[in-house]
Amino acid sequence: MPNIPIVETILNVNDQLAEQNRRIFDQAGVLALNVMASPGGGKTSTIGRIIDALRDEARIGVMDGDIVAIDLEGFAAQGIPVSLINTGGNCHLDANMVHSALPSMDLSALDLLIIENVGNLICPAAFKLGSHINVVIASVPEGADKPYKYPAMFRGADVLLLNKMDLAEYMEFDVAYFRHGVEVLNPGLTFFPISCRTGEGLGDLAAWLRLRLAEKAQARG
Amino acid sequence: MPNIPIVETILNVNDQLAEQNRRIFDQAGVLALNVMASPGGGKTSTIGRIIDALRDEARIGVMDGDIVAIDLEGFAAQGIPVSLINTGGNCHLDANMVHSALPSMDLSALDLLIIENVGNLICPAAFKLGSHINVVIASVPEGADKPYKYPAMFRGADVLLLNKMDLAEYMEFDVAYFRHGVEVLNPGLTFFPISCRTGEGLGDLAAWLRLRLAEKAQARG
Numbered sequence: 001m002p003n004i005p006i007v008e009t010i011l012n013v014n015d016q017l018a019e020q021n022r023r024i025f026d027q028a029g030v031l032a033l034n035v036m037a038s039p040g041g042g043k044t045s046t047i048g049r050i051i052d053a054l055r056d057e058a059r060i061g062v063m064d065g066d067i068v069a070i071d072l073e074g075f076a077a078q079g080i081p082v083s084l085i086n087t088g089g090n091c092h093l094d095a096n097m098v099h100s101a102l103p104s105m106d107l108s109a110l111d112l113l114i115i116e117n118v119g120n121l122i123c124p125a126a127f128k129l130g131s132h133i134n135v136v137i138a139s140v141p142e143g144a145d146k147p148y149k150y151p152a153m154f155r156g157a158d159v160l161l162l163n164k165m166d167l168a169e170y171m172e173f174d175v176a177y178f179r180h181g182v183e184v185l186n187p188g189l190t191f192f193p194i195s196c197r198t199g200e201g202l203g204d205l206a207a208w209l210r211l212r213l214a215e216k217a218q219a220r221g
Numbered sequence: 222m223p224n225i226p227i228v229e230t231i232l233n234v235n236d237q238l239a240e241q242n243r244r245i246f247d248q249a250g251v252l253a254l255n256v257m258a259s260p261g262g263g264k265t266s267t268i269g270r271i272i273d274a275l276r277d278e279a280r281i282g283v284m285d286g287d288i289v290a291i292d293l294e295g296f297a298a299q300g301i302p303v304s305l306i307n308t309g310g311n312c313h314l315d316a317n318m319v320h321s322a323l324p325s326m327d328l329s330a331l332d333l334l335i336i337e338n339v340g341n342l343i344c345p346a347a348f349k350l351g352s353h354i355n356v357v358i359a360s361v362p363e364g365a366d367k368p369y370k371y372p373a374m375f376r377g378a379d380v381l382l383l384n385k386m387d388l389a390e391y392m393e394f395d396v397a398y399f400r401h402g403v404e405v406l407n408p409g410l411t412f413f414p415i416s417c418r419t420g421e422g423l424g425d426l427a428a429w430l431r432l433r434l435a436e437k438a439q440a441r442g
Contacts, residue, residue: 038259038260038261038340038363039259039342039363039367039370039371040259040360040362040363040364040367041363066370067370067372068369068370070366070369070370089343089373091312091341091343091344118343119259119342119343119370119371120312120341120342120343120344121260121340121341122310122312122339122340122341122344123312123341123343123344139261139362140362141261141360141361141362141363141385141388142259142260142261142262142362143261145291146260146261148289148291149260149287149288149289149291149340150260150340151288152310164362166391167362167388167391167392170387170388170391171388171418197392
């Protein structure tokens with residue numbers, strides 16, 4: 001048999017860059033979130049609510065992979081450090097885009113970096129960024145079948161938010177069917193039903209993130 | 222100056238295949254729709270409503286780019302010819318995928334072929350399929366800023382549906398802002414506000430499609 005090199009364990013370029021980003025975040029003691037959702041699923045609203053809940057206890061920055069800065073203007077106006085990642089109209093962020101945006105952020109002045117990915121339930125799932133927590137936001141009007149149709153996204157989540165719960169009373173949304181689909185893909189996944197409009201569930205989400213921030217602070221000693 | 226060949230007008234491979242698909246549709250006298258939307262925007266529901274409205278006057282088939290067949294089972298149960306396009310988890314349909322699925326459909330037995338694209342507001346915009354009409358479905362809960370954030374999708378639309386109008390009373394949706402964003406990208410675009418739940422606007426959409434089918438029938442003489 002010829003001497004065939006084993007390449008399986010060699011990480012692809014994106015994964016290598018993601019690991020590099022992770023080391024940079026860890027050295028700076030920053031907890032990094034990768035927030036993913038469909039277009040209009042509520043990424044920006046949720047990030048706004050997290051900022052409202054945690055800004056007095058954590059220094060928060062936001063990177064945004066949207067092609068326009070309209071979402072960031074609101075955060076910047078609140079004094080939150082923001083950075084627009086130039087995706088060139090791409091359908092996802094990748095580790096290199098995040099890496100390129102890092103110099104625009106003073107990580108030493110942050111505890112929490114929230115990276116808002118491009119609105120897409122497919123492509124972002126395939127590209128690690130180096131973040132610590134993949135936050136996937138589904139929303140009630142999208143329907144309960146989404147885990148079955150976009151399995152990679154739900155499989156890769158570290159925490160799942162189901163947003164727009166305030167609309168659940170106006171439509172059929174089979175929570176059991178939704179949760180079953182998630183459970184098959186990602187058993188035991190942390191799950192928060194929320195409404196950015198009414199505030200439902202956001203206290204629980206903030207408490208969970210507070211614990212993650214405390215763990216991060218403990219890790220950096 | 223050296224003799225540099227002009228390659229600008231040479232279509233890329235996808236466009237060439239799309240033209241080929243178009244010729245096949247035209248030869249069969251079939252009107253082909255490419256239905257695009259966010260995950261959960263209402264592609265399947267809208268297709269179902271179009272079938273309900275037109276099935277007595279047109280022979281309709283459905284091709285679906287989802288990775289699971291759950292949407293197609295309902296149509297098949299109604300006697301609609303269906304074909305699941307294997308996207309291999311890809312984030313969009315392309316002309317080759319549609320081309321490969323054509324042998325599974327008897328086009329000579331159809332007047333209208335509805336191709337349901339993958340749920341994604343970005344990638345499908347870049348790949349022509351050979352369809353005659355690009356149907357883009359936005360939905361109220363996604364928010365009125367979508368044309369500003371996903372310009373290619375709205376620019377490439379031949380008809381725009383704004384679905385889930387029944388939810389407009391429960392949330393702020395600035396229709397003027399939405400329509401302004403669309404008008405800048407795609408002046409004069411045909412627009413139908415609809416609700417697959419209440420039936421609002423679906424009669425107008427069906428009437429519009431009926432005209433397109435009549436044009437197609439006239440063209441084949």
